[in-house]
Amino acid sequence: MTRIMIHGCNGRMGQAVSRMAQTDPEVETVAGIDISDSIENPYPVFDGIEKCGIEADVVIDFASAKAVDRLLEYCVEKRLPCVLCTTGLSDAQLAKVKEASEKTAILKSANMSLGINLLMKLLREAAGILADAGFDMEIVEKHHNQKLDAPSGTALALADSLNEGLSEKYEYVYDRSGRRIRRPQKEIGISAVRGGTIVGDHDVIFAGSDEVVTFSHRAYSREVFAKGALQAAKFLSGKPAGYYDMSHVIEGK
Numbered sequence: 001m002t003r004i005m006i007h008g009c010n011g012r013m014g015q016a017v018s019r020m021a022q023t024d025p026e027v028e029t030v031a032g033i034d035i036s037d038s039i040e041n042p043y044p045v046f047d048g049i050e051k052c053g054i055e056a057d058v059v060i061d062f063a064s065a066k067a068v069d070r071l072l073e074y075c076v077e078k079r080l081p082c083v084l085c086t087t088g089l090s091d092a093q094l095a096k097v098k099e100a101s102e103k104t105a106i107l108k109s110a111n112m113s114l115g116i117n118l119l120m121k122l123l124r125e126a127a128g129i130l131a132d133a134g135f136d137m138e139i140v141e142k143h144h145n146q147k148l149d150a151p152s153g154t155a156l157a158l159a160d161s162l163n164e165g166l167s168e169k170y171e172y173v174y175d176r177s178g179r180r181i182r183r184p185q186k187e188i189g190i191s192a193v194r195g196g197t198i199v200g201d202h203d204v205i206f207a208g209s210d211e212v213v214t215f216s217h218r219a220y221s222r223e224v225f226a227k228g229a230l231q232a233a234k235f236l237s238g239k240p241a242g243y244y245d246m247s248h249v250i251e252g253k
């Protein structure tokens with residue numbers, strides 16, 4: 001039995017994890033952390049992680065970027081493994097994540113979906129073949145109108161997967177409105193759409209001469225991310241200090 005703590009338990013994703021955990025016989029939610037107390041949960045909720053004295057095997061984080069620094073300090077102090085799902089982290093925070101992983105197990109992923117993580121693997125191979133054949137690469141991501149960061153962490157992770165297949169030779173372009181030049185070959189365009197209640201849509205477009213190849217992923221509910229987060233938590237529990245991602249979960253090592 002893996003004892004989990006949910007950091008950001010009263011947010012949309014926190015509640016999705018909470019619901020799914022109740023149906024998983026291999027996990028037990030022992031505590032939640034959230035500044036909001038508007039939701040009744042079947043476990044104790046604290047408005048600050050430093051106020052939680054309940055022991056857990058792993059914490060699942062779906063809170064906000066501004067809460068990550070204190071979370072990392074707590075996890076290092078308690079040697080508590082952390083599944084870090086919050087996106088929009090600054091470069092300084094990303095450096096703190098790497099530093100924390102030297103003291104405790106940290107699994108960071110921009111997207112917890114099994115499908116997205118398989119797509120990343122496929123894109124590395126596709127980029128090496130299609131970019132060399134003259135195909136341009138563009139990413140279009142769509143999310144609900146409440147999402148704060150743009151582009152999404154997943155879109156950036158997909159771009160990184162493309163670039164990894166190309167020896168990091170391509171630059172990312174987020175806005176072309178301020179320039180009037182032909183599209184350079186060695187760039188990856190990333191566009192963000194915000195509207196309605198879109199859970200998460202990502203299209204990776206390879207546009208060549210007279211043909212287009214598109215890799216697409218659609219998330220129809222937050223449960224796909226909650227399921228992945230729980231899988232990651234069960235994997236990470238008991239692991240030694242280190243920096244992990246969803247590829248370790250998929251491969252089981």
